[in-house]
Amino acid sequence: MGRMTFVIRRLLLLIPTALGVTIIAFFMIHLIPGDPAATILGIHATPRAVAILHHQWGLDRPLASQYWLFMDRLVHGNLGQSLYYRVPVSGLITSRIPATLWLIAYAAVIAVVISVPLAMIAASRKDAVRDHVVRVIPLLGLGMPAFWLALILQSELAVKLHLFPVTGYGQGPIGHLHSMFLPALTVAVALCPVVIRSLRASMLNVLGADFITTAKAKGVPGSRLFIRHVLRNAVIPAVTVLGINIGFLIGGTLIVEQVFSVPGIGSLMINSIFQRDFPVVQAVALVFGVMVVLVNLLTDMAYASLDPRVRFDR
């Protein structure tokens, strides 16, 4: 299969997935037990308020027509009306998305900075003590609740030692870097186990390749060999691992944003859950889903154009 065919095929595959994501977001309302409008409104559920919501959400129509209404509003950029803030949800999301994107990018950078040296140490001598030590670190990280680490870091480094602001997003790029260091570090710690593992495996794979044997035979010194030959070839898989785990990365930002009061869409979603603001929860879930689908697409495309060895089978 040629490269162009691959790109077209990949774009066509996007359609059913993107549609499916909207269907799941749409169906959330029908998972609410009882009458969704009455349940969401709780003690504020007067017959009039319930009727207004029924009309607003199209619950008084047949199911197919409800979905059509949902999609029609969606393509016009209408994500509904927040029940708590009483403003359009799309505005809430666009004003809060920069903080989340900052956090994701910052966490990805920190994750790479932590993971690459550790993976190099582990792969430099397979099954040695250092390899075993590095392999245990991810296992500790895998089972660590992000919100717990966030609370501990916040209390020790921000409240007690005043090294970082306790909460918030900061002013300007420097302010963001300073204020968001602890949130980004927390998200990165959750991501590191996955990255270290894949990076170690791909480095070991590269180390077994013929061109490394040739380089060794030519007398290339160890450090040069590792940086010029192994690391270069292992970085592409690492980038892909980051791309594939974008969902994991995004999921990590939810609670961390909440603990550090970062004004992103993750904390918006959690706060909206506390305020029983269903339209916002639904819209944020949808935005996160779409984000993951797009990043996966970009990862596949980047991968295909970066690595000449990629085969386009299946």
Next chain:
Amino acid sequence: MSAISIAGTAETAEQARPRRAHWYRQPALIAGLVLLAIILFMVLAAPLLTSYNPDTQNLSATLQGFSSRHLLGTDQEGRDTFTRLLYGGRTDLQVAFLAVLFPFILGTVLGSVAGYFGGWVDILIMRLVDIVVAFPFFVLIIALVFVLGPGQRSIYVAITLVGWVSYARIIRGEILVAKRQEYVLAARSGGLSSLRIMGRHLLPNVITQAIVYAMSDIVQDILAIVTLSYLGLGIQPPTPDWGTMISDGQNFLTTHWQLTTIPGIAVVITGLALSLVGDGLADLLRPGQS
């Protein structure tokens, strides 16, 4: 399901592991099993290890430090922290083991059907997998538990609806390879029904991969349960649970650090034990893919 593969990875994977793997030669597996046995013993034998009730409040002995009467002190309602830690572990582990079982079954059934029959059934199921995978795990779990209403039942439903996809992918992939093997062809030409071939012949041969994955999946489920409880969406008070303990303790973090720190460490150690067992099992059962 990635559409991309790198040429040459298969060969290097095959070169590895000349020696046979034995369980007693796996230090990670043994360490994990020992740790897990200790944790399971402590949470199951909780009534023998402590004389306190996890829910009994004692307002004359609140927020106490470490002592011989209260090993790990007491919380803001005078409840013994050590006792709540043991009973909380009981709750979380029990919910996690059950929560991993449902997606395991659903994913195995759907993955087998997709892999064995192929065609439009396969396309349909795998498209569904792609759609569920598009959502970040935590986002979908939290949103689902929110719409279903807080509590244990919602945790099971949400984790099942989201978690089955990994098992379906693994089992489908294994079945695709296994169904071309001679014993399956023999069974088919012998006139056995598809159900019998899948259940009696294919599944026992492909299920190990799913079991190995389940060990790491439990870790993720424990995190999800603890996180939901921290947010007040999961296990409801007064039932003790590690997430609620961390959440209750966070207001006293600067003065009584142990209330938040200790349950968190319990989660990390449990995760470590399960991951070690999972990794060890993986090394043992699928040599060449360390």
